[in-house]
Amino acid sequence: MARDVGVLDVHAEYGASQVNPEYGLLQRVSHWTEQDIKRENEIITKGHNFEPSVVLKGSFSEIFMHCDFQSFSSNKSDLSLVDNQFALETWKKTVDVQKHFNDLQLRVRNYSIVLIGAMIAAIGFTFKLNMETVIFGFTMPTGIIFVIASLFAWAAFYIFDFGYHSLLKGDVNHAAKIEQKYDGKIPGIGLGITISHASKNAKYFGLKLNSTIRLTLYYLLGGLMLVLLLIGLSISSAEQETDNENKNADIEKYELK
Template structure:
């Protein structure tokens, strides 16, 4: 075939860039064996129960299988199910990490394309969280320009993701590669989804190549769309003996499984345009990769509105974040001042004093001074740090709301809140957020100042145990 000029490379991930089946089998098999042993049920029943959960969650690599499978209902009633499966889960993690690696020529090939300016897009059926984690591990965050994947499944009620994760959230999230989601419930092969991806990134069909390991899901779909179909034959896993386990517990429908079995057993009625037999790097034998020129297209009003809503939602999240920080600072200021004032009461009861240049000063006065200093520090942090950041986020939201007020009337939440906040009256005086903040700290400062001078003027009594009584007890006054 003549060499084709390609400026957009669309990639399947699983078994195209890495051996997904090896990763899946190594991580699933220990858990599968442990479920069968703990439940005591026949394997066909266990597999049916696993498949039921996988189909409900639309994935065959469901993290919370132990929390939902019917076969373990009795075990879950006895305590934390993960304690029963601690060893199996550790074996699963080790197996996953040992097999989670790119095929040998993938990274240098993709890096070469990146240097040429070719647009690299990933399209996978694996859910967003799992795919993003793998790209991070592979060092492909930023090498791949856009990741298209299904939206993540929901977290089961009562399960804490934070307790299960070993690393901070940032470890699992892509920082450079853009992530987008395919329509819910849409699986390969679906030519319409592939066409939407090509349109979404502004590419041209005749300058695209699609690489995938599955004749059924990838190659046939690419041919239907009209892009150059490239079969990653080196990644085929359907003929492995262990593959039957995946088919028995998969989230695929029975129709999907039977159809794939028939294609694998009987072969296919077409020959892929390009076949990569031994390595990913063979693609350079068939294609000339060039720089992708971003199309200078105007964003449609509908898409522009969607983008504005997403940005506005992020601004609202920032509002909430800084507002929460301000509330925490004020609560902490009250707590610190209250603790120091409680200590003042103790020093006063004990009659503790300090002598400074022949002047007797109650010890509590120093604690009040410390409380005043802390109070002023909290005010400065609140008023001239977080409150300014909060106001900046509010002002940015106001700009978005003003611009899209006619197209999206419901977006005026920030304006409504700002107006309501500015109309608050205290003792008949209008008090906006700045004034209320300053009044809060001013009130506290006045109280601390008054207390400081009261302590200076006060004359604490020595403790009762240290006083010398001038009148003898009644019993001692009597003569024997």
């Protein structure tokens, strides 16, 4: 079979130990069965039915007279090229995931602005009509309820946005590892590191604010606006209630006269 595929067959004749006296001792110590000994004797008697191309009679070193051995060397340039191609495809997919998370964050912020804008419009409408709501015996402007609902909605949007932001940062860090490893091997692969560096060093009013701080400030300012609106409505409601009480008192005085 080896010859059929062009492989050199070698027989180590010096290694045949079956003819030595010690081999019988080995059989007895190893507790060979009669069947095993019989099969071994048949092999020794018949021998092999083919003529080896090379026979080593004294030692294994004789093989060097018949064979020329060379060290195996892989084509490193081809392996490096394949490795770079796989790395580039992985990097591209990582960047696509970044785009996905960026898109999700922009959608969350867009929905938050639209919702809060609609809520503020509803607050203004209820305030203009002087609408009031009674809850557990307490009378309050309906706009206050809308403001409180807006605060809860704004907080929920922040939780969603911050969650996607954390996933985005993890993806960016993964891309940075690829870029650091293959920087210099794949031209232009350091885009993510460059953008991250620019984002970390972005200055607003002379202060360096990274993406996490900017995200938090965005929702803090929106929440502060809603809190101020809530305070304003509460003060306005209290003043209006005082005015109504004064008017009622004046009416009562006028009727007494």
